[in-house]
Amino acid sequence: MAQITLKGNSISTSGDLPAIGSKAPDFRLVNKDLADCSLAAFEGKRKALVIVPSLDTSVCSTMAKKFNDAIGGRADVVALVISADLPFAAARFCSEQKAENIVTLSTMRSQEFAKDYGVLIQDGPLEGVCARAVVVLDKSNQVVYTQLVGEITTEPDYDQALNHLFLV
Numbered sequence: 001m002a003q004i005t006l007k008g009n010s011i012s013t014s015g016d017l018p019a020i021g022s023k024a025p026d027f028r029l030v031n032k033d034l035a036d037c038s039l040a041a042f043e044g045k046r047k048a049l050v051i052v053p054s055l056d057t058s059v060c061s062t063m064a065k066k067f068n069d070a071i072g073g074r075a076d077v078v079a080l081v082i083s084a085d086l087p088f089a090a091a092r093f094c095s096e097q098k099a100e101n102i103v104t105l106s107t108m109r110s111q112e113f114a115k116d117y118g119v120l121i122q123d124g125p126l127e128g129v130c131a132r133a134v135v136v137l138d139k140s141n142q143v144v145y146t147q148l149v150g151e152i153t154t155e156p157d158y159d160q161a162l163n164h165l166f167l168v
Contacts, residue, residue, distance in 0.1 A: 004150055006126060009124065025117065032104060055089065119131040
């Protein structure tokens with residue numbers, strides 16, 4: 001269990017992020033077409049799992065836009081923006097923000113992803129959604145970088161995450 005804060009107030013997550021060097025847990029998330037989606041859909045690509053509570057918050061939307069802009073035009077990488085948002089809301093966000101380079105995925109059918117990745121918030125006002133984190137995987141789904149953001153209202157270290165995504 002990790003401790004993070006929300007506006008300075010301590011909250012707990014369900015565990016720890018996957019260890020660097022470990023095989024990333026597979027997942028079943030929901031894509032924009034309401035279909036189940038797993039890591040296999042992104043085989044052969046380097047992946048940034050951009051984990052956020054909801055795209056309806058300013059920090060989460062900023063994260064999604066920064067990753068969208070950073071990976072534009074690169075076929076060898078993908079940014080998977082994972083949240084509790086319904087696919088309809090995520091699609092609306094992408095349309096309004098012209099975020100065409102990211103893939104949005106929802107935890108709407110299960111909290112298993114959040115539990116397996118140690119990011120399920122266990123208490124406080126955001127209980128039940130994901131903490132803010134970035135997990136970078138290589139082409140074979142080995143974990144090469146992780147960051148659990150300590151204060152949920154702040155942004156991650158984009159430079160570190162993108163350096164690992166592009167240099168893996």
